[in-house]
Amino acid sequence: MAEYLKSFFRQKTTKQAIIKIIIIIVASLFLTWLLEYRHFLNNADETWEFVFTRMRVFLYNALIMLTILGIIYGIIRKTFLSISINTALVLIIGYVHISKFNFRGTPLLPEDFQFGSQAGILTKFIDVSELIRLIIAVILVIILGIILDKIADKWLEKESFAPSNVWWKRYRIVSRVAIIAVAFSGFLVTTDFARHHSKEREIPLPALDSKFTDWNQVANYADNGFLLGFLYNTMKLDIPEPDGYSKQKMQELKRELSEKKQQDDISRTDIANADYNIIVVLNESFYDPSLISDYYNHTGGDVTPNLHKIQEKTLSGYMYSPDYGGGTANIEYEIITGLTNYWLKTVPYTNLVLQEHSVPSLANYMKEHGKNTATIHPFNGGMYKRDAVLPKLGFNDFITQTEFSHTEKEGTSEYINDRSTYEETLEYIKKTKGRDFISLITMQNHAPYTDKEYGESEFKVTNVTNENEKNSVETYLMTLHKSDAFLGEFIEKLDNLDEKTIVLFYGDHSPGVFPQVVENSDKSISDLVRLTPYFIYANFDLDNQLVEKVSNQPGAIEYKDIITRYHTNLPTTTPNCLPNTLLNLLNLEKPINYYLLDTVCNENPVLTETYFGEKAPQMSTDLSNYQLLSYDLVAGKQYFQK
Secondary structure (H helix, E strand, O other): OHHHHHHHHHOHHHHHHHHHHHHHHHHHHHHHHHHHHHHOOOOHHHHHHHHHHOHHHHHHHHHHHHHHHHHHHHHHOOHHHHHHHHHHHHHHHHHHHHHHHHHHOOOOOHHHHHHHHHHHHHHHHOOHHHHHHHHHHHHHHHHHHHHHHHHHHHHHHOOOOOOOOOHHHHOOHHHHHHHHHHHHHHHHHHHHHHHOOOOOOEEEEHHHOEEEEOOOHHHHHHHHHHHHHHHHHHHHHOOOOOOOOOHHHHHHHHHHHHHHHHHHHHHOEOHHHOOOEEEEEEEOOOOOHHHHOOOOOEOOOOOOHHHHHHHHHOEEEEEEOOOOOOOHHHHHHHHHHOOOOOOOOOOHHHHOHHHOOOOOOHHHHHHHOOOEEEEEOOOOOOHHHHHHHHHHHOOOEEEOHHHOOOOOEOOOOOOEOHHHHHHHHHHHHHHOOOOEEEEEEOOOOOOOOOOOEOEOOOOOEOOOOOHHHHHHHHHHHHHHHHHHHHHHHHHHHHHOOOOOEEEEEEEOOOOOOOHHHHOOOOHHHHHHHHEEEEEEEEOOOOOHHHHHHHHOOOOOHHHHHHHHHOOOOOOOEOHHHHHHHHHHHHOEOOOOOHHHHHHHHHHOOOOOHHHHOOOOOOOOHHHHHHHHHHHHHHOOOOHHHO
16 A cells, blocks of 8 residues: 555656645635635734634635635636635625625625626725726736746646647546546535525624624624624525415415405595695605714814704604615615515515515505606616616606706715705696605615815814715715705795695615714614614694594614603604505505514514514514514515405
């Protein structure tokens, strides 16, 4: 045996293979380190801390990287070029991750690649100079790989036999397929537990001395490395069927809610007889910075004086946003449908709604009762695939920036401002016959918050030392101040409008520029960036008894002091509860599924992962039914509709 081994290792091809394997293993370790370095936003200290404190996790990520590199090598059969291509992929993925994290505060997820067809839209959030450096780096890395292969070709890549005339031998098809098969099988085996797992909020990984965390992907990636964190989230593209889901159960639920509706409709107004317009305003990144003045103090006075005036004279509150710095379409989805994304954990617009013929929503309900339905959005209609999604939600008209006649912008901003968006809305109301249901989605306050975009800021942050953070906050405060001024103008014009109109206004999320708050270990402080203002305003008198009724809804009790301090009277809830609050205030007939919200929103006014943290809500009968309904209507068989 000893002689055989000596003979084996003396063979030239064996030495070549061993050298290649060693090079590829070392490259896998380096590429894993590089990917983590990019994941930690180019912070070498945090990267090395991850390597040494989570050595098992790091090495397991390196093993996965080895299988990926093996697949690429099997295809190319050039050692250094394979490494170069893998390095280029790591650089590109790292760049996209950093770009997203800087604006959204969350890591790159599998569903983010759904926007590949919208790359032209997303490029406006990209630093051009960084992009140029990335392109140069990728080109140089590829060239270096080619050069190294040329140098090594004499002793590393050269075959020990003459090239064959048989094509499958000449191109080494058998060895290519064998290498690819082994590497791909290794990838499937080593990643199976990450790609297929239970839907528990936390899954222990004792072999790695770690755990998967479902409710916090920032922590999940930090604990398990980029590759495992990313692969863990691939399962989220498949929506698991909840326990107890069946046709019989959904039809039984429909009967129960239909009975409630039949009894309640006697005292409610038919929507067809409701002589007023309804406008639901999603104001992009609209926030009340006075909530966090202790952490971002500034000169210049009140940033949102019109908001505060409105809060004092009408129904208003603070919505607990499921997202921070992004996720607009998910929040819009909850408002329009009255369903929740809490259990779905995906992007319903792009993943689920497109698969259905139609989805129950406020727009569909209003359209069925004779209302004009429209979405007005001063941006590209393809974002979140709204152009395909909105018809399924019941919107007949979709007015985007290409149809806008008002295109005023602020400073050097690329976005149409709120004043123009409100003007388009008022003109739509005046030109249509009958009454309208309008979903209005603004863009003025959208990131990025470029330094000096509005000239010299009126609001100077006094207690932040990081210049980039300070500049971003000051620029955001300027666009918010302008947005607030245009809101005041809009309310004045509504008061002078001949047609009765009611507005549900809300900020979808705060901007991703407040790290001192969102990263605070005290949840009562970090939650402050989740609370965005909302109000219901009418240019006609509302029924005082109904006003009193919705004002007495419980809401999340932790935020009672904020309601008192800011003179608001509506409960703190997540967006899924707001449409039901609106319909109850107007005493309108409502869809049968909204009768489930009457109970759910009293028991669980806030339904989102960040709010619960490591805990989970107690599953009452109604909450369990709500989970089944939220699944059935967009991811299930739509038994409730049949």
